[in-house]
Amino acid sequence: MMSLISVDNLTKRYGRRTGVVGLDFNVPAGAMFGFLGPNGAGKTTTIRVLLGFLRPTGGKAGVFGLNTWRDSARIKAEVGYVPGDLRFYPWLTCKSALKIFGQVRGRDLMPAGAELSQDFDLDPDVRVRSMSRGMRQKLGLILALVHEPRLLVLDEPTASLDPLMQKKLYDHLRSLVSAGHTVFFSSHTLSEVEQLCDHVVILREGKLVADETLENLRARARRDVTIVWQDSVKLDAVTVPGFIDVYERHNRQWSASLTGSATELIRWGAQQPIEDLTIGQPDLARLFEQYYE
Amino acid sequence: MRGLIAKTLRETRFTIILLVLSLGAMEMLLAYILPMFIGEEYGQWLKVKFIRQFVTVMLGTEVGQSISPRMIAAIAWVHMMVLAIVFSQAIAFCTRVPAGEVDRGTVDCLLALPVSRKKLYLCESLVWLLAGMLTVLIGLAGNAIGGRGAPEEMKMTWRQSLIVITNLYCLYLAVGGITWLVSSLSDRRGRAVGVVLAIVLGSFFLNFISQFWNPAKSLAFLGVLNYYRPLMILRNGAWPVADISTLVGVGGVAWLFGGIIFARRDIRTT
Numbered sequence: 001m002m003s004l005i006s007v008d009n010l011t012k013r014y015g016r017r018t019g020v021v022g023l024d025f026n027v028p029a030g031a032m033f034g035f036l037g038p039n040g041a042g043k044t045t046t047i048r049v050l051l052g053f054l055r056p057t058g059g060k061a062g063v064f065g066l067n068t069w070r071d072s073a074r075i076k077a078e079v080g081y082v083p084g085d086l087r088f089y090p091w092l093t094c095k096s097a098l099k100i101f102g103q104v105r106g107r108d109l110m111p112a113g114a115e116l117s118q119d120f121d122l123d124p125d126v127r128v129r130s131m132s133r134g135m136r137q138k139l140g141l142i143l144a145l146v147h148e149p150r151l152l153v154l155d156e157p158t159a160s161l162d163p164l165m166q167k168k169l170y171d172h173l174r175s176l177v178s179a180g181h182t183v184f185f186s187s188h189t190l191s192e193v194e195q196l197c198d199h200v201v202i203l204r205e206g207k208l209v210a211d212e213t214l215e216n217l218r219a220r221a222r223r224d225v226t227i228v229w230q231d232s233v234k235l236d237a238v239t240v241p242g243f244i245d246v247y248e249r250h251n252r253q254w255s256a257s258l259t260g261s262a263t264e265l266i267r268w269g270a271q272q273p274i275e276d277l278t279i280g281q282p283d284l285a286r287l288f289e290q291y292y293e
Numbered sequence: 294m295r296g297l298i299a300k301t302l303r304e305t306r307f308t309i310i311l312l313v314l315s316l317g318a319m320e321m322l323l324a325y326i327l328p329m330f331i332g333e334e335y336g337q338w339l340k341v342k343f344i345r346q347f348v349t350v351m352l353g354t355e356v357g358q359s360i361s362p363r364m365i366a367a368i369a370w371v372h373m374m375v376l377a378i379v380f381s382q383a384i385a386f387c388t389r390v391p392a393g394e395v396d397r398g399t400v401d402c403l404l405a406l407p408v409s410r411k412k413l414y415l416c417e418s419l420v421w422l423l424a425g426m427l428t429v430l431i432g433l434a435g436n437a438i439g440g441r442g443a444p445e446e447m448k449m450t451w452r453q454s455l456i457v458i459t460n461l462y463c464l465y466l467a468v469g470g471i472t473w474l475v476s477s478l479s480d481r482r483g484r485a486v487g488v489v490l491a492i493v494l495g496s497f498f499l500n501f502i503s504q505f506w507n508p509a510k511s512l513a514f515l516g517v518l519n520y521y522r523p524l525m526i527l528r529n530g531a532w533p534v535a536d537i538s539t540l541v542g543v544g545g546v547a548w549l550f551g552g553i554i555f556a557r558r559d560i561r562t563t
Contacts, residue, residue: 048560053401073412075407077407087399096303104407105407
């Protein structure tokens with residue numbers, strides 16, 4: 001599949017401070033791509049390089065096969081962007097923004113904008129100075145979505161949205177991706193990336209620590225196992241098999257992580273005096289914590 | 294381009310109009326009041342060395358020991374308030390981009406649009422040039438209206454008026470050009486305004502002390518106010534080509550470097 005974003009050995013330094021070092025990843029067209037990392041990991045730096053706000057110190061970054069620094073204006077014609085720290089002019093309304101943005105983009109954004117503002121429940125005549133943080137976030141999303149960009153870059157876009165609006169946004173993103181658009185979704189919240197994305201890149205301290213599909217990550221993530229022993233069992237005599245890692249023993253209930261396969265566990269469990277055996281979903285959170293630590 | 298200019302006008306129109314009207318009103322007031330100061334009794338003040346030197350600094354040329362109608366007419370164009378309004382127009386406008394936009398974090402919204410930084414800089418500069426033109430023209434209109442009842446010998450010909458406002462406009466360009474450069478180097482609007490104010494006040498101070506202190510005379514050429522001399526224009530009626538060229542040169546070079554820096558610098562809001 002063709003890469004929409006290609007990052008090749010990208011390094012960005014701010015004087016002595018390092019933003020990102022030696023990043024390498026590709027975002028295929030039509031993907032919902034998660035970009036994860038704790039605060040200060042270098043996610044925003046990478047996004048600012050991709051949009052041509054920052055010049056790489058080393059390496060290369062390309063979008064649509066164009067150089068992000070040299071061809072920034074051309075790239076942005078087909079990009080929608082919601083910054084993490086979203087600020088607008090206090091005098092701006094959704095309507096005036098659509099008019100100005102439409103003039104700059106050379107197309108009438110009013111009809112699509114009106115539809116989106118209705119969808120996101122935003123009054124198009126309210127000035128930014130009177131908007132709550134959530135309303136400003138909605139305005140940012142409308143302006144990023146309205147021209148149906150080929151690539152949508154979102155830097156922690158759900159921070160100020162209520163759950164209902166988050167769901168609406170997720171629906172929009174899913175329909176964009178199903179129509180062949182690409183979403184680059186930066187977040188430090190695992191749950192939303194897990195819900196939405198099919199591929200993730202994880203950064204820590206400016207370095208790439210994982211670049212995998214969610215499916216692969218899930219396969220690698222350990223499952224939680226709960227075993228409840230029958231009353232007759234002498235727990236001291238039980239031999240713990242190698243494919244589980246018991247981390248808590250509470251009376252007759254053990255909590256463990258499955259390090260081997262579920263089949264092995266079931267086969268072993270069938271021969272034990274067990275009252276109950278539960279195998280949980282793959283615990284991605286624990287896996288991510290390992291990356292973050 | 295239309296959208297960017299619309300955005301710039303929407304954002305700056307109140308400040309531009311306020312300062313344009315202020316200059317018009319100030320010129321009207323000065324042109325109305327100043328003729329009252331023609332006369333021997335006011336001429337006595339020029340015998341005081343300090344006052345004579347101060348008036349010389351303001352007018353940018355030696356004034357002698359008597360008040361002439363031309364000198365009075367020239368004061369309307371060098372009055373502190375007039376210069377303050379013109380400089381405010383240049384500084385308030387030119388510190389908006391990029392320093393002001395970066396400072397308030399709106400630059401992300403602006404640069405997310407499909408326009409190059411060069412184009413953005415050009416659009417902003419176009420409005421800056423027009424705002425300056427409007428400012429000096431309304432100033433001239435105010436001067437003409439306020440000075441209707443002034444004695445004939447105080448009235449400027451259209452040619453003299455044109456030269457004076459051209460010189461004033463070039464001063465606006467020089468201060469604006471320097472402001473673009475400082476703004477392009479800065480992430481904080483307040484800091485950019487402070488630096489430009491220091492440069493403008495330094496220029497005035499240099500002009501001032503060069504009247505008293507010989508070593509400063511050799512440095513007076515560094516100040517932009519050294520190239521704005523309406524009294525000379527009213528006296529000889531000639532185009533101050535060297536002054537105008539210097540102001541346009543300084544402003545143009547500073548503006549050009551400002552644009553190059555803005556196009557090449559990193560934009561960070563955090």
